[in-house]
Amino acid sequence: MFPYYLQQGLRSLRRTPVLTALMVLSIAMGIGASMTTLTVMHLLSGDPLPGRSEHIFYPQLDASPRGESARKEPMDMLDYTSAVDLWRDGPADRKALVVDSSVKLSASSSSEPPSIATMLSTTADFFPMFQVPMAFGAGWSQDDDERRARVAVISWDLNQRLFGGKDSTGQMLRIRDGEVRIVGVLKPWRPSPRFYTVAGGRFAQGDTADYYTRIEDVMVPFFTGLQLNAGNFQQFTCWNLPSNPGHLENSDCVWLQLWVQLDDATKVAAYRQFVDGYAQQQHQLGRISQPELTRVRSLMEWMDYNGVVPRDVRLQAWMALAFLGICLFNTVGLLLAKFLRRTGEIGVLRALGATRTMVFQQCLVEAALVGLAGGFGGLLLTLFGLWSVRQQPLAYADMMQLDMQMLAITFAVSVMTTVAAGMLPALRASRIDPALQIKAL
Structure with missing residues (x-):
């Protein structure tokens, strides 16, 4: 069923390009800000002698x-x-x-x-x-x-x-x-x-x-x-x-x-x-x-x-994570609006035999696609953020490079947080009463 969910998710996102762009931008900004500061912390507080x-x-x-x-x-x-x-x-x-x-x-x-x-x-x-x-x-x-x-x-x-x-x-x-x-x-x-x-x-x-x-x-x-x-x-x-x-x-x-x-x-x-x-x-x-x-x-x-990590870096990391939380709340609202606009479509699917679990899974796949797109956008913003840090008169500025570990974490955080944000809207969408929706068509 996953290929079908993927196909339907892509089709749904293309039908609402403005709303999709807003969700992707929201996730990208939160991921970009948080991963920039977390990368700085990671590089400054990493193990200087791994394994020893x-x-x-x-x-x-x-x-x-x-x-x-x-x-x-x-x-x-x-x-x-x-x-x-x-x-x-x-x-x-x-x-x-x-x-x-x-x-x-x-x-x-x-x-x-x-x-x-x-x-x-x-x-x-x-x-x-x-x-x-x-x-x-x-x-x-x-x-x-x-x-x-x-x-x-x-x-x-x-x-x-x-x-x-x-x-x-x-x-x-x-x-x-x-x-x-x-x-x-x-x-x-x-x-x-x-x-x-x-x-x-x-x-x-x-x-x-x-x-x-x-x-x-x-x-x-x-x-x-x-x-x-x-x-x-x-x-x-x-x-x-x-x-x-x-x-x-x-x-x-x-x-x-x-x-x-x-x-x-x-x-x-x-x-x-x-x-x-x-x-x-x-x-x-x-x-x-x-x-x-x-x-x-x-x-x-x-x-x-x-305390080898400067205090201002820790403070910036907490502020960036708080900003990511705000972006996720915004995404929850946008996903909820998107899914509830499709109540008629979801009602028809339910009437044709789709279970609540199937509707829930399809909505989560769509949210994951938003998170993946937001991850790419967040990666670009993270690279820009680290470039900006390298331009600052900081003693550690030239160390700020995105390694493979943080690159993987960027996409993982983007997809996982977006899926988590989409669970409530997906749950609401899966509980739509098909009889009422079909009657209203």
Whole structure:
């Protein structure tokens, strides 16, 4: 019966082109507005490490002194002593310290003048833990971390700018007053969002325009970075002002992040127990006042805790969904008017033997056709909406592209919502009394 319902639905829609156009336009506008904002949310809050994020964790503890009111959550970053202790002794499969800072760099083999760039000081496990893709060479080793080797991995963009995109491994790079040897060059890599420097409800410590648009220009071993860029690291929070600003190794400041990889639930439980035990030990030594403030959050839990999706995007999404609801109510009224105008036709069908179920199904097929047409219109409006977002001065603007998942959702939402909106009009149409309608003909 479906081919027959489809044929009759198309014929019915062609008989009332103006009413059909109004319904399709109404659905298209609601779908276009809602899918544009939902796509933005999807791209900003998506899993940056699909299949691996459940194994990546962010440990926290609070080394600040107890104030007049005790904290309910630990600070978002770690002090130097806690971070290095957890990194050296923690029972994790992989561990990576992370801190970024601005540096002046240049290359003697390049004609490019010295420039200010962003440097990430991290440890060797950073690359395999986050599956960082390499175009040339590789990351450094754990031995390089311990012996403070003067080596570096540079970004694809920096390699293009300084070396014309050629394999630059073995070349020397000058960072402030020291030189490092390039051992690796990244492929174009842009995690969305740049999750490994999320803290305090914001992305990293630098310019907010960089949170979505770029990664660091150069990466060096953690302790090497502290030597090369001494005095230029920014503190996140201090409970005593550092005696030597920028030199934060022995300061009462939090400014470091630590990521760990735990491959199964047993290791997660053991690591949480280790962090709790460390906090208790430091409490007994008088360094930590609130040992109960420990957390080991997974990557997605950490992103959710920090609210990586901007509030205005969430608000726009709710407003767009409300607009879609208004469009659906409008469509309900239009479908009801359309179906009730055909009472004579429906009465004849019933008199010829069509059941209420058959009439109901035929009306739903017609509503689904409206939803499918509205989906095509909504897709065009969604593409236009995302194009409009890309024209805005937003840090994440150029990321706004419709992927296959959201494309499928666009049509699914359009058809499902229109069918749902058509159920009441279809039910009313199926309950028409054929005797009264035939008598009135």
